[in-house]
């Protein structure tokens with residue numbers, strides 16, 4: 572005798588639909604839980620420090636310009652102090668190189684004067700100047716995450 576509501580293993584259509592609905596509810600609950608856990612985690616991102624060591628003041632005799640390996644910054648030393656200018660073009664982020672007149676971007680031809688002010692090309696803003704600080708042991712640091720007003724120069728002992 573056959574039962575129209577049971578398959579060969581003996582699970583009724585009603586049981587199957589009930590199990591399917593239960594499984595779907597479990598999956599939906601897990602999805603909702605995973606989504607809500609996202610909000611438990613803080614949305615505050617700890618940004619990696621952009622501060623790096625550049626050495627001691629003796630490494631920067633007056634009248635010199637230095638680039639720092641792996642860092643997109645130029646360090647200048649003149650009669651008025653030490654200053655750091657970003658090498659990142661403000662147009663689309665290419666790395667500028669120093670010229671007689673200041674800086675030149677190889678990508679789209681932006682030109683900057685020696686203070687980083689735009690004198691040609693598509694760059695919308697001057698090159699950034701960065702904070703320089705000194706630890707008690709005399710070690711100097713540049714913080715590429717802290718822009719300072721263009722023209723800011725530091726005197727260190």
Ligand code: FES
Nearest residue numbers: 660662663676679
């Ligand atoms: S990225 Fe420097 S001019 Fe375009």
